[in-house]
Amino acid sequence: SAVISQKPSRDICQRGTSLTIQCQVDSQVTMMFWYRQQPGQSLTLIATANQGSEATYESGFVIDKFPISRPNLTFSTLTVSNMSPEDSSIYLCSAIGLAGVYEQYFGPGTRLTVT
Amino acid sequence: RKEVEQDPGPFNVPEGATVAFNCTYSNSASQSFFWYRQDCRKEPKLLMSVYSSGNEDGRFTAQLNRASQYISLLIRDSKLSDSATYLCVVNSNQFYFGTGTSLTVIP
Numbered sequence: 001s002a003v004i005s006q007k008p009s010r011d012i013c014q015r016g017t018s019l020t021i022q023c024q025v026d027s028q029v030t031m032m033f034w035y036r037q038q039p040g041q042s043l044t045l046i047a048t049a050n051q052g053s054e055a056t057y058e059s060g061f062v063i064d065k066f067p068i069s070r071p072n073l074t075f076s077t078l079t080v081s082n083m084s085p086e087d088s089s090i091y092l093c094s095a096i097g098l099a100g101v102y103e104q105y106f107g108p109g110t111r112l113t114v115t
Numbered sequence: 116r117k118e119v120e121q122d123p124g125p126f127n128v129p130e131g132a133t134v135a136f137n138c139t140y141s142n143s144a145s146q147s148f149f150w151y152r153q154d155c156r157k158e159p160k161l162l163m164s165v166y167s168s169g170n171e172d173g174r175f176t177a178q179l180n181r182a183s184q185y186i187s188l189l190i191r192d193s194k195l196s197d198s199a200t201y202l203c204v205v206n207s208n209q210f211y212f213g214t215g216t217s218l219t220v221i222p
Contacts, residue, residue, distance in 0.1 A: 033210070041214070042202065042212045042213060042214040042215055043159070043202075043212045045209065045210065058209075092158055092159075102146075102147045102206050102210075103149065103161055103164060104149075104161070104204075104210060105161065106158040106159050106160070107158060108157070108158050109157075109158050
């Protein structure tokens with residue numbers, strides 16, 4: 001299984017500012033994803049981070065609000081732009097390894113609070 | 116209709132009990148199935164993949180019923196440490212997560 005780290009682990013930000021979350025995997029992976037999880041809720045997929053090209057966003061999420069980069073096979077960033085209190089959530093990155101099995105492994109998450 | 120539906124519980128069971136969770140999915144073309152465990156304030160961790168023939172890992176047994184489009188997770192001899200939220204996940208060109216079933220094992 002892949003080991004995934006995220007930073008920051010948590011942050012408190014003012015509305016109108018932006019935060020970039022980093023996700024690092026310890027081995028090359030085929031796919032990386034970004035999810036959001038509100039307290040007591042399940043995970044909602046924001047986008048698939050594509051290596052070397054634009055991310056694929058799910059309905060309700062747009063690039064201007066959540067720009068994503070994936071410059072190589074082991075690293076991705078998610079930016080939460082022009083934040084509002086509604087963006088307060090846990091943001092998780094996940095990855096699928098090279099073994100050809102669709103098992104996702106998750107980073108520890110970034111707990112974001114927007115005031 | 117939701118892609119994946121789970122009974123949210125909560126399930127409160129005594130230590131040593133056997134407990135089963137079910138999860139239904141709507142897309143008959145779904146390709147792969149998983150159970151994840153999520154502890155409070157932690158990320159989901161893969162518990163087990165679910166194979167067509169069913170699979171067992173110690174006290175945990177996962178089953179897939181394609182005809183009825185559901186997957187199940189059976190936990191035998193429950194331990195206090197099994198207390199968590201259990202998420203079923205279905206892959207049909209995208210990963211769909213259930214809302215999770217909360218389990219509390221009581222001493």
